[in-house]
Amino acid sequence: MPVNLKVPEAAALAAIAGVELAVVEAGIRKANRRDVLLMRLAEGSSVAGVFTRNRFCAAPVTVCREHIAGSAGIRAMVVNTGNANAGTGETGLADARATCAAVAARLGIDAAQVLPFSTGVIMETLPMDRLLRGVEQAAQALGKANWLDAAHAIMTTDTLPKAASRTLRIGGQPVTLTGIAKGAGMIRPNMATMLGFIATDARVSPHVLKAMASRAADASFNSITIDGDTSTNDSFVVAATGQSAAPAITGINTPDGKTFARALDELAIELAQAIVRDGEGATKFITVRVEAGASIDECRKVAYAIGHSPLVKTAFFASDPNLGRILAAVGYAGIDDLDQGAIDLHLDDVLVVKNGGRHPAYREEDGQRIMKQQEITIRVVLNRGAAAATIWTCDLSHDYVSINADYRS
Amino acid sequence: MPVNLKVPEAAALAAIAGVELAVVEAGIRKANRRDVLLMRLAEGSSVAGVFTRNRFCAAPVTVCREHIAGSAGIRAMVVNTGNANAGTGETGLADARATCAAVAARLGIDAAQVLPFSTGVIMETLPMDRLLRGVEQAAQALGKANWLDAAHAIMTTDTLPKAASRTLRIGGQPVTLTGIAKGAGMIRPNMATMLGFIATDARVSPHVLKAMASRAADASFNSITIDGDTSTNDSFVVAATGQSAAPAITGINTPDGKTFARALDELAIELAQAIVRDGEGATKFITVRVEAGASIDECRKVAYAIGHSPLVKTAFFASDPNLGRILAAVGYAGIDDLDQGAIDLHLDDVLVVKNGGRHPAYREEDGQRIMKQQEITIRVVLNRGAAAATIWTCDLSHDYVSINADYRS
Numbered sequence: 146m147p148v149n150l151k152v153p154e155a156a157a158l159a160a161i162a163g164v165e166l167a168v169v170e171a172g173i174r175k176a177n178r179r180d181v182l183l184m185r186l187a188e189g190s191s192v193a194g195v196f197t198r199n200r201f202c203a204a205p206v207t208v209c210r211e212h213i214a215g216s217a218g219i220r221a222m223v224v225n226t227g228n229a230n231a232g233t234g235e236t237g238l239a240d241a242r243a244t245c246a247a248v249a250a251r252l253g254i255d256a257a258q259v260l261p262f263s264t265g266v267i268m269e270t271l272p273m274d275r276l277l278r279g280v281e282q283a284a285q286a287l288g289k290a291n292w293l294d295a296a297h298a299i300m301t302t303d304t305l306p307k308a309a310s311r312t313l314r315i316g317g318q319p320v321t322l323t324g325i326a327k328g329a330g331m332i333r334p335n336m337a338t339m340l341g342f343i344a345t346d347a348r349v350s351p352h353v354l355k356a357m358a359s360r361a362a363d364a365s366f367n368s369i370t371i372d373g374d375t376s377t378n379d380s381f382v383v384a385a386t387g388q389s390a391a392p393a394i395t396g397i398n399t400p401d402g403k404t405f406a407r408a409l410d411e412l413a414i415e416l417a418q419a420i421v422r423d424g425e426g427a428t429k430f431i432t433v434r435v436e437a438g439a440s441i442d443e444c445r446k447v448a449y450a451i452g453h454s455p456l457v458k459t460a461f462f463a464s465d466p467n468l469g470r471i472l473a474a475v476g477y478a479g480i481d482d483l484d485q486g487a488i489d490l491h492l493d494d495v496l497v498v499k500n501g502g503r504h505p506a507y508r509e510e511d512g513q514r515i516m517k518q519q520e521i522t523i524r525v526v527l528n529r530g531a532a533a534a535t536i537w538t539c540d541l542s543h544d545y546v547s548i549n550a551d552y553r554s
Numbered sequence: 555m556p557v558n559l560k561v562p563e564a565a566a567l568a569a570i571a572g573v574e575l576a577v578v579e580a581g582i583r584k585a586n587r588r589d590v591l592l593m594r595l596a597e598g599s600s601v602a603g604v605f606t607r608n609r610f611c612a613a614p615v616t617v618c619r620e621h622i623a624g625s626a627g628i629r630a631m632v633v634n635t636g637n638a639n640a641g642t643g644e645t646g647l648a649d650a651r652a653t654c655a656a657v658a659a660r661l662g663i664d665a666a667q668v669l670p671f672s673t674g675v676i677m678e679t680l681p682m683d684r685l686l687r688g689v690e691q692a693a694q695a696l697g698k699a700n701w702l703d704a705a706h707a708i709m710t711t712d713t714l715p716k717a718a719s720r721t722l723r724i725g726g727q728p729v730t731l732t733g734i735a736k737g738a739g740m741i742r743p744n745m746a747t748m749l750g751f752i753a754t755d756a757r758v759s760p761h762v763l764k765a766m767a768s769r770a771a772d773a774s775f776n777s778i779t780i781d782g783d784t785s786t787n788d789s790f791v792v793a794a795t796g797q798s799a800a801p802a803i804t805g806i807n808t809p810d811g812k813t814f815a816r817a818l819d820e821l822a823i824e825l826a827q828a829i830v831r832d833g834e835g836a837t838k839f840i841t842v843r844v845e846a847g848a849s850i851d852e853c854r855k856v857a858y859a860i861g862h863s864p865l866v867k868t869a870f871f872a873s874d875p876n877l878g879r880i881l882a883a884v885g886y887a888g889i890d891d892l893d894q895g896a897i898d899l900h901l902d903d904v905l906v907v908k909n910g911g912r913h914p915a916y917r918e919e920d921g922q923r924i925m926k927q928q929e930i931t932i933r934v935v936l937n938r939g940a941a942a943a944t945i946w947t948c949d950l951s952h953d954y955v956s957i958n959a960d961y962r963s
Contacts, residue, residue, distance in 0.1 A: 200892040201885025201910075232881040234895070234911020267878020268912050377882050455864070456958055463959035469676020472641040473786050476610025483609035486643070501610075502643020503677050541864075546952050549865055550872035 148430040148519050148539065150422035152305050158292035159310040159321045161344040163187030163386025167286040168298040171279025173272060174227030174265060179298040181276070182224040182290075183283035184342070185252060190386045191351040192219035193358035194260070195366075197379040203231035204241040205261040206378060212245070217257040222342070222382065223248050223283075224262040225276055226301050226327075229338060231377035232268035240271045247277050251284035264301055264327065264338040264378055296325040299340055302548060303327050307419035311408045315401045318391035320347045322408060326366075326416035338378040339366055341416055347405055348387035349394045356397045357406045358383040365413035368536045369421050383409070421537045426544030429461050432522040436533040443480050444534035447525060450478035458541035461521070466512030468497050475525060484529070491524040492516070557839040557928050557948065559831035561714050567701035568719040568730045570753040572596030572795025576695040577707040580688025582681060583636030583674060588707040590685070591633040591699075592692035593751070594661060599795045600760040601628040602767035603669070604775075606788040612640030613650040614670040615787060621654070626666040631751070631791065632657050632692075633671040634685055635710050635736075638747060640786040641677035649680045656686050660693035673710055673736065673747040673787055705734040708749055711957055712736050716828035720817045724810045727800035729756045731817060735775075735825035748775055750790040750825055756814055757796035758803045765806045766815045767792040774822035777945045778830050792818065830946045835953030838870050841931040845942040852889050853943035856934060859887035867950035870930070875921030877906050884934060893938070900933040901925070 167183040174180070186192070194213050196206050212219065223244060230237045245259035263271070290298075296306035310323040324343035349357070362381050387393070396402045422430050433452050438444035451457055454474045460467040471490060476483070490498035492515045497507050515521055574594040582589045595601070603622050605615050621628065632653060639646045654668035672680070699707075705715035719732040733752035758766070771790050796802070805811045831839055842861050847853035860866055863883040869876040880899060885892070899907035904920045907913060924930055 199882065199885040200889060201881050201894045201897075229878070232878045232907065232911060234909060236911065266876070267882060268907070269878075270912070377878075377885060455954075459955055459958035462955065465959065467675070469638070469641045469678075469786075472610050473608065473676060476608040476786060480609060485610045488610075498641065498677070500643060502641060502645065503679070541955060543952055543955050545864075546868055546871065546950060546955060549868035550874065 146428065147305050147423040148427055150305055150419055153293065153308055155291050155293040157310065158308050159312060159323050160291070161321060161323050161386060162346045162388035163190060164344045164384070165288040166290040166292065166295050167283040167288070168290040168294045169279050169282045169286060171225070171275050173225050173275060173279070179294070180226045181279040181283055182295050182298040183248065183280065183287065184222040185287050186220050186384050187386045187388060188218070188220065190219065190384050191349050191354045192382060192384045193351065193355040194380060194382040195358055195362040197377060199377050201232065201377050203229055203263060203378040204233060204237035205230055205263045206380060207238060208241045208245065209260045209262070209380060212257050212260055215257050217255050219260055219384070220254045220258040221248050221252055222260045222262065223280060224299050224340065226299060227265040228263060228269055228271050229265045229267045229378050230263040230271050233270055236270055240273055243273065244276060244280065247280045248284070251281060260382065262340055262378070262380055264299065264340055267377060292323050292325060299325065299327040301327060301338070302425060303423055305423055307416055307423065309412055309415045311412045313404060313408050315347065315391035315394065315405060318389060320389045320391045320405065321345060322412050324412050324416050326420055328420040339420060341366055341381040341413065343409065343412060344384045344386065346387070346389035347385050347391060347394060348389065349385040349405070353394060353397055353402065354383055354385055357409055360397070360406065361409045361413040364410050365417035369417050369538065418537055421539050424539035425548045426542040427539035428542055429540040430520045431461060431538050431540065432535060433538060434522060434524045434533065434535045436524065436526045437530060438527045438532045439530035441532045441534050444532050445536070446480065447475055447478040447527070448534050448536045450474040451523060451525070452536050452538035455541055461516065461540040462542045464513070464516040466509060466516045468492065468512060471523060472498065487528040489526040489528065493522055555837065556714050556832040557836055559714055559828055562702065562717055564700050564702040566719065567717050568721060568732050569700070570730055570732050570795060571755045571797035572599060573753045573793070574697040575699040575701065575704050576692040576697070577699040577703045578688050578691045578695060580634070580684050582634050582684055582688070588703065589635045590688040590692055591704050591707040592657065592689065592696065593631040594696050595629050595793050596795045596797060597627070597629065599628065599793050600758050600763045601669070601791060601793045602760065602764040603789060603791040604767055604771040606786060608786050610641065610786050612638055612672060612787040613642055613646035614639055614672045615789060616647060617650045617654065618669045618671070618789060621666050621669055624666050626664050628669055628793070629663045629667040630657050630661055631669045631671065632689060633708050633749065634688070635708060636674040637672060637678055637680050638674045638676045638787050639672040639680050642679055645679055649682055652682060653685060653689065656689045657693070660690060669791065671749055671787070671789055673708070673749055676786060701732050701734060708734060708736040710736060710747070711834060712832055714832055716825055716832065718821055718824045720821050722813060722817050724756065724800035724803065724814060727798060729798045729800045729814065730754060731821050733821050733825050735829055737829040747787040748829060750775055750822065752818065752821060753793045753795065755796070755798035756794050756800060756803060757798065758794040758814070762803060762806055762811065763792055763794055766818055769806070769815065770818045770822040773819050774826035778826050778947065827946055830948050833948035834957045835951040836948035837951055838949040839929045840870060840947050840949065841944060842947060843931060843933045843942065843944045845933065845935045846939060847936045847941045848939035850941045850943050853941050854945070855889065856884055856887040856936070857943050857945045859883040860932060860934070861945050861947035864950055870925065870949040871951045873922070873925040875918060875925050877901065877921060880932060881907065896937040898935040898937065902931050
């Protein structure tokens, strides 16, 4: 059961001028399931992407990187679920390129103007006949799908679609952003596939959009994962069609740039949190905030150590305030000169540990009360600097094991 | 159910001349449970220890480090289960010192000659009245317990005691080693408490024993854990009483030193593997071997990434050859210049991946056959150097979640 995750009405997701969507059932892995999404972008769109740093990256990621670095201008994106096209060697690369070529032929553009994405099982070859048939159908159906359909089409073990919109004004003119995301393997999202797409009608130059996408990814999708480690297929792409009447955004630090980047960050964070809320087997949504560290990096290290500890996560699943497990995680997070005697630990508004030891006023009932909530904030104060970092995670339940033990069946 | 772990007969565990044992039920956390172990060592014993690198180390670890670094000569070790005396601040330190003082008073030695060990729940204060009463009873019972009793007394969530002996000849004279260990939180043993004690009647100078203990720990207990990360309480101690008639061992590289160190390594590895075999909820014993790396360090990184991946571990629990998850773990292990096209993956004798892609001859039935076994070797060949490393781990099952969600109840 997702934790406080609501599916938006289709009508609440704003269409983006310059973006046409198509969704089809191609039978990639299972029948009767929307599993191919095609997105066509208006000419002149800016596109920026942030991709997995996994050295075993999937074939489509390699092709995305090439095409985004090229000068052809991205005009289409094609996503399949059911098969990740990862660990597939040269065959996989050829398949990803053939998919781009098929989309290009149908849309009258160049293959280098197409970005391919795949998510699903690793180490199996794409069923190219079915995928290419799906691409053909999708090209004929462009414009018929809405963003909620699109969010559905990219789901794998997700139980709910993830999508949201934002509207703002730039130079007195309305600008709209709509995004979708998928991802569910949550104990270590670096190993599941996360896909995020945000489209906007704002006019943003490619280099500015690149800086903004990178910042938004750090604040959102990279704050639900291990420091920089990501799956074979993780991709986050922002496309700006420039179809709005608003003036062009020319820098990340101009007033308009700041306004737009803030909306982009917020939307990305909402999507990233939606992934955690729908984490495999999740029953709790946990915010881990580490404060008063010497650097953001060390705060993130501590936050990740807590957020990935199976012992911490199972304690939260059980609503058991076995909070010493959090201290143990702080201790092995990799800060060599950490002074345990300086550390405070709060669970929501309850002070649990003061100066590295159980606070005399802490009562187990208070910890128990917080642990029973569906949303909990763990706050660790290192008392050695002024830096802070926040990540989001979920608990580890029986259902996580069931889902991952049965994924392919 | 532990994986192929046999409990030795008490008679198969050799007594060590110069070591007396006592085990009592002190009611530290639960009644009717052996929870305090006292070991007295003959005067002149050499003692070496390897302790957790967790910055949030428990109070007894701090005291052990002080006492081992001192010149008093260790004459006794006292272990309690049920409470880890970690995250207990100044009170915890005072309690650990008071425990040493109580043992010392009873045995007529100095408090600095006593090593204290605790394992159990974190962040709760030791019940000193019960512990001190237990120490008193134990001092009166010295010599009445055998090593199997001792192995039982240090268990927490272990389902079986772990103990083994070795005998060898040095200079034509018999030398004996007997060891015990505990530890069960296995998905990340760095967060559970691992305790290991090995006693021998060999005569080994302290500095030689220190080098040997460090080497044995690296080959054993540190190969079932994340690189250097360990729990708040992890401790491995080797005590050599020198009561054997064999000549003194004066160096780690002398012929006698090599013979003895090999026996010590083997015994430590057997005990460490026993911890994995009895891992919480374990149903499979998995050896992860990484070969042809550029350095031992990078081989260990890759092995740990595989060994700690919840997705890999749940696939093994399900006997599902979803082996792409292993490739994903290899890819995010942190080798920046890894060439995925060079990598081979074997599951026991089955070649699954050749040059980074699924091997054409690989058939799912073959993977399935191996996955159903209770003991499995994952072998990754990086093809970029001559270094290799091996670690041992287990799968992740429903029982792991149950055990850790219910640990304190």
